[in-house]
Amino acid sequence: MDDLREIAQEVYQRTGVETTVHDVEKVLSGLAGSSHFWGIVCAARKPFSVVAEIVAILERKRLVKVDDKGDLHITPEGWDFLNVQGITARKDYTCPACEGRGIDLAKPQELIQKFDEVTADRPKAIIDYDQGFVTTPTVVSRILLMADRGDLQGKKLLLLGDDDLVSIAAGLSGMPREVVVLEIDDRLVEYINNTAAEYGLPVKAVRYDFRDKLPEEYVGYFDTFHTDPPETLEALELTIGRGLTGLSGEGCAGYFGLTRAEASLKKWNLFQQLLVEKFKVVITDIIDNFNHYVNWDYLLNSIRNDYSFVQVKPRLNWYRSAMYRIETLSGFKGVENRSIPCELYVDREALVYLGNQR
Amino acid sequence: MDDLREIAQEVYQRTGVETTVHDVEKVLSGLAGSSHFWGIVCAARKPFSVVAEIVAILERKRLVKVDDKGDLHITPEGWDFLNVQGITARKDYTCPACEGRGIDLAKPQELIQKFDEVTADRPKAIIDYDQGFVTTPTVVSRILLMADRGDLQGKKLLLLGDDDLVSIAAGLSGMPREVVVLEIDDRLVEYINNTAAEYGLPVKAVRYDFRDKLPEEYVGYFDTFHTDPPETLEALELTIGRGLTGLSGEGCAGYFGLTRAEASLKKWNLFQQLLVEKFKVVITDIIDNFNHYVNWDYLLNSIRNDYSFVQVKPRLNWYRSAMYRIETLSGFKGVENRSIPCELYVDREALVYLGNQR
Numbered sequence: 001m002d003d004l005r006e007i008a009q010e011v012y013q014r015t016g017v018e019t020t021v022h023d024v025e026k027v028l029s030g031l032a033g034s035s036h037f038w039g040i041v042c043a044a045r046k047p048f049s050v051v052a053e054i055v056a057i058l059e060r061k062r063l064v065k066v067d068d069k070g071d072l073h074i075t076p077e078g079w080d081f082l083n084v085q086g087i088t089a090r091k092d093y094t095c096p097a098c099e100g101r102g103i104d105l106a107k108p109q110e111l112i113q114k115f116d117e118v119t120a121d122r123p124k125a126i127i128d129y130d131q132g133f134v135t136t137p138t139v140v141s142r143i144l145l146m147a148d149r150g151d152l153q154g155k156k157l158l159l160l161g162d163d164d165l166v167s168i169a170a171g172l173s174g175m176p177r178e179v180v181v182l183e184i185d186d187r188l189v190e191y192i193n194n195t196a197a198e199y200g201l202p203v204k205a206v207r208y209d210f211r212d213k214l215p216e217e218y219v220g221y222f223d224t225f226h227t228d229p230p231e232t233l234e235a236l237e238l239t240i241g242r243g244l245t246g247l248s249g250e251g252c253a254g255y256f257g258l259t260r261a262e263a264s265l266k267k268w269n270l271f272q273q274l275l276v277e278k279f280k281v282v283i284t285d286i287i288d289n290f291n292h293y294v295n296w297d298y299l300l301n302s303i304r305n306d307y308s309f310v311q312v313k314p315r316l317n318w319y320r321s322a323m324y325r326i327e328t329l330s331g332f333k334g335v336e337n338r339s340i341p342c343e344l345y346v347d348r349e350a351l352v353y354l355g356n357q358r
Numbered sequence: 359m360d361d362l363r364e365i366a367q368e369v370y371q372r373t374g375v376e377t378t379v380h381d382v383e384k385v386l387s388g389l390a391g392s393s394h395f396w397g398i399v400c401a402a403r404k405p406f407s408v409v410a411e412i413v414a415i416l417e418r419k420r421l422v423k424v425d426d427k428g429d430l431h432i433t434p435e436g437w438d439f440l441n442v443q444g445i446t447a448r449k450d451y452t453c454p455a456c457e458g459r460g461i462d463l464a465k466p467q468e469l470i471q472k473f474d475e476v477t478a479d480r481p482k483a484i485i486d487y488d489q490g491f492v493t494t495p496t497v498v499s500r501i502l503l504m505a506d507r508g509d510l511q512g513k514k515l516l517l518l519g520d521d522d523l524v525s526i527a528a529g530l531s532g533m534p535r536e537v538v539v540l541e542i543d544d545r546l547v548e549y550i551n552n553t554a555a556e557y558g559l560p561v562k563a564v565r566y567d568f569r570d571k572l573p574e575e576y577v578g579y580f581d582t583f584h585t586d587p588p589e590t591l592e593a594l595e596l597t598i599g600r601g602l603t604g605l606s607g608e609g610c611a612g613y614f615g616l617t618r619a620e621a622s623l624k625k626w627n628l629f630q631q632l633l634v635e636k637f638k639v640v641i642t643d644i645i646d647n648f649n650h651y652v653n654w655d656y657l658l659n660s661i662r663n664d665y666s667f668v669q670v671k672p673r674l675n676w677y678r679s680a681m682y683r684i685e686t687l688s689g690f691k692g693v694e695n696r697s698i699p700c701e702l703y704v705d706r707e708a709l710v711y712l713g714n715q716r
Contacts, residue, residue: 091511096462145451283681
């Protein structure tokens with residue numbers, strides 16, 4: 001226990017990210033179940049730099065060995081240590097049918113196929129706007145989640161940023177009355193508009209920078225919004241505020257992802273205060289690991305290269321986020337529509353998390 | 359739209375529960391998909407008295423007919439109304455494998471069987487303590503959820519109230535180091551202790567009233583707590599506070615259910631403020647409809663009998679709740695342990711919800 005506390009403290013000193021004994025236990029438990037760094041990050045639900053520092057400390061203590069492929073192995077001394085601490089391999093009880101989202105993917109097989117066909121020529125994720133898109137099962141599950149909660153069928157949907165192409169999936173589903181995408185990346189605006197025209201979807205994309213006021217015609221216009229925001233508190237407040245400005249009143253819903261890999265639970269808490277206290281909305285759902293991101297090309301170039309086990313190509317879609325659903329309450333009056341100049345895509349906390357190399 | 363707003367306002371006047379246009383839409387959408395009152399309550403995720411008033415208004419407007427069995431049918435005028443409003447039948451996209459919980463129930467078949475065998479002679483739910491227990495898949499999913507999140511294996515678990523017999527399931531799973539049940543109902547204390555003795559489980563039950571201080575030996579003793587609290591704000595603050603008093607520090611977890619059937623989203627918001635602001639914990643999960651309750655004997659006697667369609671025996675486990683998981687943050691110092699005299703089992707809001715007959 002004292003050993004674990006020492007490790008937690010050292011990690012805090014090295015990363016500046018507060019780390020608990022339980023966090024260290026979760027990484028050890030992950031190591032007992034997997035030899036792949038990115039698998040352990042995924043299982044531990046912790047910032048990747050925290051996991052990296054813990055593994056590095058364990059390696060220095062000779063409790064873990066790194067082989068030439070960068071895989072991680074617990075040494076005999078390591079297993080003794082785990083036994084003494086009563087730590088066993090992490091077991092995964094995620095439902096394999098829905099990947100833990102709770103959404104039935106058997107019914108919409110046609111939508112899944114159609115989406116893959118239609119978006120085969122989608123633009124690549126680029127670093128400029130912190131992009132990285134989600135898997136097709138994730139996109140389709142988002143559509144069905146919104147439908148299940150009564151937020152999509154016959155509704156007007158606002159997408160604030162859409163490198164995931166949720167707009168196309170929503171259009172192909174035939175459910176929403178109207179879909180508007182506000183997006184900063186010209187490549188995506190063009191791509192979405194062309195695809196919508198080609199397939200006759202009720203989808204329109206417009207170039208928009210979150211920092212600008214929402215176009216007047218969209219203030220109080222929508223039933224539902226969806227966004228996948230950058231994870232500084234400032235950017236979260238800005239994007240969720242924009243979404244709420246777009247909603248028509250009480251009983252409307254907002255959907256967005258939030259990671260553990262880039263946002264600490266302390267930040268989660270501050271953000272939740274913002275939602276329930278300042279914005280006065282209610283959080284109705286937080287679905288763990290709902291969003292699975294396709295590994296993006298620029299990952300290994302953008303992160304620390306001082307640990308060999310980190311510079312290993314991910315063998316799973318390790319980067320995930322929880323799905324939040326919020327709902328506006330009776331008496332909801334909207335959020336003021338004004339221009340807010342700020343930095344959106346540089347995240348001090350994420351910089352620490354990603355090892356100061358990004 | 360104006361018609362829907364009028365209905366929402368009338369429901370508010372009759373029940374005192376704030377009701378939105380979207381709420382009315384959800385009930386209509388539920389009616390288009392089911393003729394069974396309790397199925398519609400379940401789908402609409404709204405207080406049952408709100409659903410009852412909406413249906414009654416629709417019946418007076420001749421948009422809905424009630425047959426002699428108490429089943430509900432949309433009239434031809436009703437279908438015209440739905441078409442004009444653009445409302446269609448609610449579609450259910452819940453994963454059938456896990457009932458939407460995201461937890462794999464295929465692996466623990468043995469635990470499910472064993473639990474059913476061992477608890478075949480369990481005490482019946484009684485009205486005195488607002489009891490009503492959950493289904494076996496729910497209990498086992500709770501165990502696996504805690505295990506999946508690293509909160510059970512090798513840990514000390516506190517159960518504040520346990521008519522669900524989570525303690526027995528946890529003991530049978532072989533995972534926790536120690537389980538302590540604090541429970542007001544002598545029948546359950548005796549039953550749990552006898553069962554634990556018979557099967558050699560590391561489980562102990564002690565009689566306890568939430569209003570009393572936590573026994574000193576349990577302050578700061580546990581890694582994880584679980585409770586299924588009464589849903590007044592006062593009772594929620596009390597029970598969650600007790601759970602937090604029992605936890606040993608940062609990085610520990612609490613689990614509990616919260617319904618839509620008895621707590622309004624406005625109350626959810628106030629409760630969330632309490633969690634993130636006053637208790638300074640973070641909400642990591644809110645899993646919709648995780649907890650399914652077995653229909654209890656005293657339901658129809660305890661509710662309004664002025665609407666025939668309400669006095670119908672439920673054909674599904676309609677009463678459900680969301681599962682919350684909270685986690686303590688770095689620097690967590692516990693919650694003061696003091697006696698708090700208050701009314702636990704009378705809920706003004708729930709009284710309204712259940713039609714003032716209870």
